[in-house]
Amino acid sequence: MSDKSTGRFTFILHAHLPYVLNHGKWPHGVDWLSEAAVETYIPILNALFDLLADGYKPKLTIDISPVLAEQLGDPVFQSEFSGYLDQKIQAAEEDIREFKKYGDSECEALAVFWRDFYTQNKIQFEKRYEGDLIRGFRELREAGVLDIMTCGATHGYFPLLSHDGSISAQVKTAIHTHKKHFKSSPRGIWLPECAYRPAYPWIPPVASVLGKTEIQRRGVEDFLSENGLEYFVIDSALLKGGVTIGVYMERFKALQKLWNQFEKKVQYRPESDDRSPYNLYLLNPSHNGKPVAVFTRDPRTGLQVWSGEWGYPGDGWYLEFHKKRFPGGHRYWRVTTSNRDLADKTLYNRNMAMRRVEAHTDHFVKLVKTVLKEKLVSTKQPGIIAAPFDAELFGHWWFEGVDFLKLTLRRMCEDPDIMLTFASEALDSIKPTQVVTLPEGSWGQGGYHYIWLNSDTEWTWEHIYEDEVRMKKLLEKYNKNSDPLFQRILKQAGRELLLLQASDWQFLISTFAARDYAEMRFGEHHTVFQKLADIAEKVHDGGGLSSGEERFLEDSEIRDSLFSDIDPNWFREPKR
Numbered sequence: 001m002s003d004k005s006t007g008r009f010t011f012i013l014h015a016h017l018p019y020v021l022n023h024g025k026w027p028h029g030v031d032w033l034s035e036a037a038v039e040t041y042i043p044i045l046n047a048l049f050d051l052l053a054d055g056y057k058p059k060l061t062i063d064i065s066p067v068l069a070e071q072l073g074d075p076v077f078q079s080e081f082s083g084y085l086d087q088k089i090q091a092a093e094e095d096i097r098e099f100k101k102y103g104d105s106e107c108e109a110l111a112v113f114w115r116d117f118y119t120q121n122k123i124q125f126e127k128r129y130e131g132d133l134i135r136g137f138r139e140l141r142e143a144g145v146l147d148i149m150t151c152g153a154t155h156g157y158f159p160l161l162s163h164d165g166s167i168s169a170q171v172k173t174a175i176h177t178h179k180k181h182f183k184s185s186p187r188g189i190w191l192p193e194c195a196y197r198p199a200y201p202w203i204p205p206v207a208s209v210l211g212k213t214e215i216q217r218r219g220v221e222d223f224l225s226e227n228g229l230e231y232f233v234i235d236s237a238l239l240k241g242g243v244t245i246g247v248y249m250e251r252f253k254a255l256q257k258l259w260n261q262f263e264k265k266v267q268y269r270p271e272s273d274d275r276s277p278y279n280l281y282l283l284n285p286s287h288n289g290k291p292v293a294v295f296t297r298d299p300r301t302g303l304q305v306w307s308g309e310w311g312y313p314g315d316g317w318y319l320e321f322h323k324k325r326f327p328g329g330h331r332y333w334r335v336t337t338s339n340r341d342l343a344d345k346t347l348y349n350r351n352m353a354m355r356r357v358e359a360h361t362d363h364f365v366k367l368v369k370t371v372l373k374e375k376l377v378s379t380k381q382p383g384i385i386a387a388p389f390d391a392e393l394f395g396h397w398w399f400e401g402v403d404f405l406k407l408t409l410r411r412m413c414e415d416p417d418i419m420l421t422f423a424s425e426a427l428d429s430i431k432p433t434q435v436v437t438l439p440e441g442s443w444g445q446g447g448y449h450y451i452w453l454n455s456d457t458e459w460t461w462e463h464i465y466e467d468e469v470r471m472k473k474l475l476e477k478y479n480k481n482s483d484p485l486f487q488r489i490l491k492q493a494g495r496e497l498l499l500l501q502a503s504d505w506q507f508l509i510s511t512f513a514a515r516d517y518a519e520m521r522f523g524e525h526h527t528v529f530q531k532l533a534d535i536a537e538k539v540h541d542g543g544g545l546s547s548g549e550e551r552f553l554e555d556s557e558i559r560d561s562l563f564s565d566i567d568p569n570w571f572r573e574p575k576r
Contacts, residue, residue, distance in 0.1 A: 005419040007278070007372030008384040008426050009412060011405070012233060012295065014190045015041065015391035016065035016155055018504035018521075021076050022559045028517040033071055034084035037133065038121045040395035040402070041072070045136045046124060047406035048145050051413075058409035061423040062137075062391065063149035063190040066177035067502070069134060070562040073181060078131045085122040089115055091328025106347055107332055113350060114330045134181050141182060147422035150178045150186040150229075153563070156501035157452050159197035159440055162210055162465045163472055164218050166501060169570040171223050173498065173563055180565070187424045188231045189224060192503050193452070194297075194388075195442035196220050196234060199286055205449075206458045208465040218286065218574070225289035226574070231427055232294060233388045235443040236277045239296045239436070278375045278383030280432035291435065293427050295386040297443065300371055304364060305389055305401075312360040312404065314338050317352045319399040320345050331399075357400050361407040369417050384426050452506040460506055463526045467497055470533050471571050478540050485545070489536040489553060490568040495560050496529040497571070528556055 017036055020029050044062075051058045064072075071077050092115035099108035129136045140146040152158065153173035161167055171189070178186045199219035204210040224232065275281070277296035284291050304311045312318075320333045323342045333345035334353070368385055375383035394401030412420045421429075444451045453461065474490065481487075500522065508518035535549050545553070 005382070006369065006376050006417050007382040008419045008421045008429075009368055009372070010295075010384065010386055010421050010423050010426060011060050011409075012149075012190075012386055012388040012423055013044075013060065013062040013391040013394070014065075014151070014388065015062060016068050016151060017071070017392075018502050019067050019071065019154065019499055019560070019562060021071050021074055021080075022561075023521060024517070025080075028514045030077065030080045031084060033077060034081050036392055036396055037072070037077075037081060037125075038085065038088075038118065039399070040392050041133055042121050042124055042129075043395045043402040044391065044405070045129070045133065045140070047402055047409075048140050049128075049136075051406065051410060052140075052143060052145055054410075056410055056413045058145055058413055059147070059420045059422050059425070060145065060409065061147045061149065061188070063151050063188070064134075064137060064181075065151040065155055065190075066153045066174045067155065067562060069177060069181045073132070073134045074561075081125065082122065082131075085118050085125070088118040088328070088330075089122070092118065092330060095325065095328055095330060110332050110348060110350075111330065138182050141184070147188075147424050148178075148182050148184075148186065149188040149190055149423070150174045151190045152192045153177065154498045154502040155192040155504060156498070157192055157195055157449070157503040157506070158220055159195050159442070160205065160449060160453060160461060161468070161501060162204060162208075162215070163468045163571075163573065164223075165472060165475075165571045165573045166468050166497075167218075167220070167223050168572070168574050169494070169498065170501070171227050171229070172570040173566060175227055175229075176565060177563060185228060187229065187427075188233075189229045190388075191220065191232050191234075193442045193444065193507075194233055194235055194238075195449070195503075196232075196238065196438055197440045198438060204465065205453060206461045206465075208462045209469050210465050219283070221283040221292045222285045222287060222289075223574070224292045225285040226287065230290070230293060231423060232292065233297065233386065234294050234438065235297050235441070236299050238438055238441045238443075239277060239281070239294070240272050240275050275436065276375070276379075276383065278371070278385060279434070280384065280427065280430050281434050281436045282432050283438065284435055293432055294436075294438070295384075295388075295423055295426075297388050298371065298385045301364065301367055301385060301387050302389075304360075304367065305387070305393070309338060312356075312364075313393075313398040313401070315356050315360070317349065317356045319348050319353065321397055321399070353400050354403065357403045357407060361404055361411060364404075364408055365411050365415065365418070368412075369415070372418065384421070384430065386423070451510050452503055454510060457506040457509050460509070460522055463522070464501060467500060467526060467529050467533075470530070471497055472573070474533060474536060475568060475572055478536075481540055483539070486536060486539050487568070489532055489539060491566050492553065492556050492560070493529055493532040493536060494566050494568050494571060495563055496525050496532060496556070498563070498566075499560060500525040500529060525560075528560075532556065 017033055020033050023029055025031055092111050095111035141148050152170040156170045158167050197220055201214040202217040203214055277298050280293050282291035316335050318335050320335050323333045323345050324331050334348040336345045394405050412418045505518040505522040508514045
């Protein structure tokens with residue numbers, strides 16, 4: 001650590017989308033993935049490569065969820081993405097012609113901006129990255145610019161999964177997939193929804209095949225430690241107690257109504273003064289393995305970037321996310337004021353927006369320095385600020401967010417008061433020794449599970465528990481069956497179960513962001529899993545596949561083709 005710096009800072013970005021390949025196109029199929037790629041993933045890659053070319057050595061920690069990595073590396077995405085970009089370019093060209101015809105020079109200039117934006121991103125995708133964004137991330141890791149973490153395989157919500165074998169499969173699949181794409185073992189993991197559960201006698205929260213019998217569950221840290229993972233990220237309220245800020249409430253209005261049902265039931269723990277989000281702590285696994293460290297989200301800097309009401313993204317000069325011009329879907333308006341109707345939004349001004357990026361970068365860097373200095377003065381020990389965010393916030397939800405990220409990284413590289421660091425690098429340097437225990441919780445509003453478990457989503461957990469039990473019985477009953485066909489069926493059943501467990505489905509149902517799509521996808525994976533389990537039992541008992549069953553298996557493998565090397569044994573209950 002530099003003698004002049006007051007402390008460390010690390011951005012930690014969480015890049016994730018559910019599996020959408022071969023499951024529709026617009027608005028929540030592959031176009032959803034394409035939108036994130038052109039607005040977030042490519043701009044982040046470009047920003048880091050540009051900084052590197054300018055002589056800077058920025059350091060950014062990012063997790064790319066295994067299910068996202070599988071999609072970005074899939075030839076289906078690569079071909080679909082180029083077509084998506086062509087459509088956006090054509091739509092901008094049509095807007096240019098229409099605006100020119102009516103003499104609307106301001107809108108015409110913005111349409112030119114969009115045409116150039118998508119054209120340049122297409123060139124970057126096809127020429128700079130040769131259609132392989134995963135390779136771009138890998139090259140930045142090798143250049144010492146990125147520290148790449150992993151996540152649960154399909155973003156399963158760990159605290160609510162009913163079998164330890166399910167969490168084990170989520171973690172083992174994640175590590176295997178990470179090695180496949182990034183040629184290295186991950187050191188850290190982003191727990192889906194930053195949701196953690198300690199070891200304790202767990203009672204299923206919904207009526208299901210499990211009944212209401214207590215099940216002794218292992219703590220999440222056990223799974224991480226035994227698989228060689230060294231750290232994860234938590235919300236500040238999980239560490240210190242107090243009121244949780246939440247990260248989704250402002251973005252999804254439906255959550256405000258849902259929150260009204262739960263708010264009175266939430267009992268916040270008193271806030272503790274003996275734990276600080278600017279320190280690192282350890283959790284001891286029950287099996288005497290290596291302790292696992294936790295990085296804690298800083299609420300002061302986090303609010304500035306997350307909040308559309310109090311933070312930077314809500315600035316009136318930034319691009320309005322919700323208002324689009326159809327049929328092309330390009331955006332021509334700015335936030336104006338957060339409480340103004342979409343009909344009253346005024347035109348976007350790119351130059352003014354970039355001026356606000358400059359101002360907000362200055363403010364953010366000064367705030368980071370202030371927080372670190374206060375920590376140093378009060379404790380005589382330098383601290384670390386962990387700033388975890390959804391990657392898609394930058395560029396997608398907040399269009400100018402990548403510009404902010406790039407400029408902030410550059411300023412921090414130049415500032416001797418701040419040591420820009422990777423999470424793993426900070427862990428190696430700080431070498432934490434203080435062991436703590438943590439309660440169950442997440443980074444959702446209220447700190448608990450209500451976004452993912454409520455009256456609208458209970459039915460999903462009933463089916464998840466049903467399928468987890470059946471997978472467990474298949475493995476126990478047929479554990480010596482090495483027949484290639486049987487194993488092939490079991491592998492596809494494992495893929496369907498992992499996809500069924502994705503927390504995205506409950507999130508999309510609760511937020512109404514894509515409720516019909518989420519319910520359809522969830523039901524589909526449940527049905528496919530059950531049919532594959534039936535076929536597996538038939539094959540084990542000596543029966544052959546009918547032509548329809550063979551076609552069903554083949555179609556399932558083509559449609560849900562991720563995790564090619566999945567091992568059904570990963571779903572087995574870990575030995576205690």
